[in-house]
Amino acid sequence: MLDQIRIILVGTSHTGNIGSVARAMKTMGLSQLYLVAPKTLPDGQAYALSAGASDVLANAKVFDTLEQAIADCPLVIAVSARERTLGWPMLNPRQAGELCVQEAPGHPVALVFGREKSCLTNEELQLCNRQVSIPGNPDYSSLNLAMAVQVLSYEVRMAYLATAQQPQPVSEVAYPSSAQMESFYRHLEATLNDTGFIIKQHPGVVMTKLKRLFTRARPEETEYNILRGILTSVQRYGQKTAGDKE
Numbered sequence: 604m605l606d607q608i609r610i611i612l613v614g615t616s617h618t619g620n621i622g623s624v625a626r627a628m629k630t631m632g633l634s635q636l637y638l639v640a641p642k643t644l645p646d647g648q649a650y651a652l653s654a655g656a657s658d659v660l661a662n663a664k665v666f667d668t669l670e671q672a673i674a675d676c677p678l679v680i681a682v683s684a685r686e687r688t689l690g691w692p693m694l695n696p697r698q699a700g701e702l703c704v705q706e707a708p709g710h711p712v713a714l715v716f717g718r719e720k721s722c723l724t725n726e727e728l729q730l731c732n733r734q735v736s737i738p739g740n741p742d743y744s745s746l747n748l749a750m751a752v753q754v755l756s757y758e759v760r761m762a763y764l765a766t767a768q769q770p771q772p773v774s775e776v777a778y779p780s781s782a783q784m785e786s787f788y789r790h791l792e793a794t795l796n797d798t799g800f801i802i803k804q805h806p807g808v809v810m811t812k813l814k815r816l817f818t819r820a821r822p823e824e825t826e827y828n829i830l831r832g833i834l835t836s837v838q839r840y841g842q843k844t845a846g847d848k849e
Contacts, residue, residue, distance in 0.1 A: 604766075607707035608759060609635035610752060611672050613727060614718040616642045622652030622660065623749035624716075629656035631756035632763070636663040637672045637713070669715065669727050670785065677778035678702065678712040681731035682751055683722045684744065689811060691734040692819050699735040700758030704766055710778070714755050719748055729814050730781060732821060777824040787831060788814060794834045797841055 610628055615621055615638065622645065625636060636659050638644075645660045653660050666672040673679045680699050681691070694702065703712050715731060717723035728734065737746060737754050746754070779787070792810055795801040801809055822830060 604704065604707045605632050605759070605763060606635060607711050608633060608703050609637050609672075609676075609711060609713045610756070611637040611639060611669070611713050611715045612641065612748070613639040613669055613715060613723060614641070615748070616719050618643050618646045618649040619652045620719065620748045621645050621663075622649035622654075622656075623747075624752045625649075625653040625656040625659040625663075627749050627753040628756055629653075629659050631753075631760040633756050633759065634659055634662070636660070638663055638665045639669050639672050640667060641665070669730055670781070673713050673715070673730060674780065674782040676711050676713045676781050678706050678710070678733075679715060679731040679781055680713065680733045680735055681715045681717075681723055681728050682735050682737075682755060683717055683728065684736050685722045689725075689808070689815055691728055691731065691815065694733050694735045696735055696737055696754055696758045697762075699733070699755060700760075700762040702733070703759050704762040709775075710780075714752075714759075716748060716751060725811075729811065729818075730785070732818055778821065779824050779827040783827065784817070787817075787827065787834075790831060790834050794837055797838060 610624065610633060612621065612624060618641075621636075621638065621641065628634065628636060644665065645663065649660060650657050664672075680694065680703070682699075699714070703714065706712050714735075715723065715727070717727070735755070737744075737751060739746060788810065791813065792801065795809070796803060801807075
């Protein structure tokens with residue numbers, strides 16, 4: 604189960620942080636480390652700070668974009684303390700750990716951590732299903748990257764141990780992957796452009812709000828297929844109507 608849970612670091616600046624993250628992961632039994640556009644690949648400092656978790660570093664996968672790293676994940680949870688104008692569905696660390704363990708038997712899941720100074724961009728957050736924030740001391744809530752990974756990895760492990768003691772039935776619900784949902788959003792935007800609902804010159808925040816809507820709803824795979832079928836039907840009707848007018 605734990606091999607299905609990946610830790611994704613986006614735009615990490617310091618290789619030492621990558622090594623410290625590998626150590627935090629291994630102490631909790633996690634091994635799947637994904638690096639998205641790191642400033643520098645793991646080096647001697649990273650291996651030194653990994654303190655014996657060199658296998659996690661050596662097997663880390665590197666991607667150019669977050670979209671590539673999560674393409675096959677139906678559940679993606681962003682770890683970010685930044686307040687957003689448009690909030691995303693929120694979890695606390697315990698809920699995030701439980702949800703990861705609940706869904707990991709059926710498909711890969713991801714916990715995504717942003718840059719040391721600027722966290723995740725709004726566009727990157729919109730690729731995720733949920734957001735988690737660590738409720739630290741409001742007067743001093745600063746956590747470094749490895750500390751944040753340690754907190755979430757600990758919650759994953761506690762949920763995993765609880766499940767091992769009291770096995771829960773594996774959910775048979777299938778969800779579309781991240782890549783499928785991004786394809787759906789492109790299809791939705793194209794359809795809304797075709798119907799004139801979205802004005803290309805003044806798109807506003809329509810798609811952002813629609814993404815938030817479907818992120819909250821989190822359609823199952825059968826519902827996803829219905830939605831895609833509806834969009835295709837609308838497009839065909841529009842093409843037929845245009846053809847009749849000609």
